[in-house]
Amino acid sequence: DGGITQSPKYLFRKEGQNVTLSCEQNLNHDAMYWYRQDPGQGLRLIYYSQIVNDFQKGDIAEGYSVSREKKESFPLTVTSAQKNPTAFYLCASSMAAGWFRGGVPGELFFGEGSRLTVL
Amino acid sequence: KQEVTQIPAALSVPEGENLVLNCSFTDSAIYNLQWFRQDPGKGLTSLLLIQSSQREQTSGRLNASLDKSSGRSTLYIAASQPGDSATYLCAVLDNFNKFYFGSGTKLNVKP
Numbered sequence: 001d002g003g004i005t006q007s008p009k010y011l012f013r014k015e016g017q018n019v020t021l022s023c024e025q026n027l028n029h030d031a032m033y034w035y036r037q038d039p040g041q042g043l044r045l046i047y048y049s050q051i052v053n054d055f056q057k058g059d060i061a062e063g064y065s066v067s068r069e070k071k072e073s074f075p076l077t078v079t080s081a082q083k084n085p086t087a088f089y090l091c092a093s094s095m096a097a098g099w100f101r102g103g104v105p106g107e108l109f110f111g112e113g114s115r116l117t118v119l
Numbered sequence: 120k121q122e123v124t125q126i127p128a129a130l131s132v133p134e135g136e137n138l139v140l141n142c143s144f145t146d147s148a149i150y151n152l153q154w155f156r157q158d159p160g161k162g163l164t165s166l167l168l169i170q171s172s173q174r175e176q177t178s179g180r181l182n183a184s185l186d187k188s189s190g191r192s193t194l195y196i197a198a199s200q201p202g203d204s205a206t207y208l209c210a211v212l213d214n215f216n217k218f219y220f221g222s223g224t225k226l227n228v229k230p
């Protein structure tokens with residue numbers, strides 16, 4: 001089945017550790033996104049990528065890093081520089097890349113999320 | 120900057136009621152508006168997408184409308200069921216392929 005797979009579902013991090021969250025999609029989407037969700041708050045954009053080998057900072061990129069070496073994959077690394085990393089992380093993707101293609105951006109699809117807890 | 124607001128933040132209704140969830144946005148220059156459902160501890164599931172040129176979309180008991188000029192969208196749920204209990208979020212897509220989300224309406228349908 002087509003979709004977005006995030007792993008792991010639950011992750012625990014010790015102080016000073018870097019951790020990487022995986023996001024894989026088989027929807028052939030150009031654009032991929034990472035969001036952070038905190039209890040009682042809306043989604044906040046961390047990073048997004050509209051094409052392979054290119055990505056842009058979102059509203060809360062400090063302490064995070066990403067790569068986009070393959071169209072299907074957009075891993076997120078939570079570094080030790082992120083002071084408050086405990087949160088629910090959501091990966092998403094959409095078809096068409098807006099002004100890159102001249103087409104109409106499409107529907108946004110989400111993975112099941114990864115919950116990161118700092119010990 | 121685009122701002123998306125959802126009112127009310129929480130809603131509790133008895134089973135069988137028809138209900139309306141509201142979403143407003145400040146910049147009418149959008150490509151589309153999408154409604155999502157989120158169950159506790161889960162990702163977001165797309166319910167309906169309305170292109171900027173459309174006025175409404177329907178799927179089963181759900182109907183979403185869009186009024187770009189006034190910056191408003193509504194999600195109408197007919198004959199609500201306990202299984203509809205979830206948080207409902209709306210999101211708009213701007214000209215730069217960036218999505219803006221509301222904070223959601225938490226719906227509780229009581230049996």
